Amino acid sequence: NAGVTQTPKFQVLKTGQSMTLQCAQDMNHNSMYWYRQDPGMGLRLIYYSASEGTTDKGEVPNGYNVSRLNKREFSLRLESAAPSQTSVYFCASSERGLDIQYFGAGTRLSVL
Amino acid sequence: QKEVEQNSGPLSVPEGAIASLNCTYSDRGSQSFFWYRQYSGKSPELIMSIYSNGDKEDGRFTAQLNKASQYVSLLIRDSQPSDSATYLCAVNTRYSTLTFGKGTMLLVSP
Numbered sequence: 001n002a003g004v005t006q007t008p009k010f011q012v013l014k015t016g017q018s019m020t021l022q023c024a025q026d027m028n029h030n031s032m033y034w035y036r037q038d039p040g041m042g043l044r045l046i047y048y049s050a051s052e053g054t055t056d057k058g059e060v061p062n063g064y065n066v067s068r069l070n071k072r073e074f075s076l077r078l079e080s081a082a083p084s085q086t087s088v089y090f091c092a093s094s095e096r097g098l099d100i101q102y103f104g105a106g107t108r109l110s111v112l
Numbered sequence: 113q114k115e116v117e118q119n120s121g122p123l124s125v126p127e128g129a130i131a132s133l134n135c136t137y138s139d140r141g142s143q144s145f146f147w148y149r150q151y152s153g154k155s156p157e158l159i160m161s162i163y164s165n166g167d168k169e170d171g172r173f174t175a176q177l178n179k180a181s182q183y184v185s186l187l188i189r190d191s192q193p194s195d196s197a198t199y200l201c202a203v204n205t206r207y208s209t210l211t212f213g214k215g216t217m218l219l220v221s222p
Binding site: 031033035040041042043044045048058090098099100101102103104105106 | 120143144146154155156157158161200202204209210211212213214215
């Protein structure tokens with residue numbers, strides 16, 4: 001049972017490049033989330049998907065897009081990466097919106 | 113306006129002592145409260161959840177909730193060096209999701 005799997009684990013981009021962060025969960029959870037974590041800023045919600053077929057903006061959505069591909073998978077896309085998007089990105093899932101969230105191992109992204 | 117506040121620390125305690133971690137929140141309608149532990153370079157993992165006023169104990173950990181004071185705390189008894197980590201408080205607020213505090217770093221010295 002892998003839980004929440006994120007790929008890649010590390011990535012270095014140049015300013016203006018695009019990339020997609022992948023997330024998959026095998027717990028049959030309805031809700032999935034993308035967070036970024038920066039030093040001194042805590043975990044901030046970027047986007048979430050309460051259920052398959054729905055997505056909503058969180059606290060810091062600018063510069064990102066998401067796709068809930070199916071119940072298992074929720075991807076985060078950076079269309080034109082900026083140095084301000086250098087961060088650690090975590091995907092999480094939960095049975096429902098107010099339930100315990102389980103986190104993936106994270107993606108460490110550097111934008112030069 | 114901060115919605116979930118924690119003292120950033122570090123909170124330093126000797127091995128065997130009780131560590132007390134505190135969290136305040138602003139949304140009186142909050143219903144779900146969680147404590148996560150995060151080791152350096154790792155992802156957050158759930159320690160405790162609490163949904164009603166009072167105390168909830170799980171092994172060496174006790175979560176305390178006071179909705180009237182909008183306050184939730186985590187007590188760690190018989191602290192061990194392996195408890196050294198950052199502890200994140202999470203509360204359901206806007207968006208019907210969880211808002212995390214910035215975390216309190218705990219250092220347990222042998």
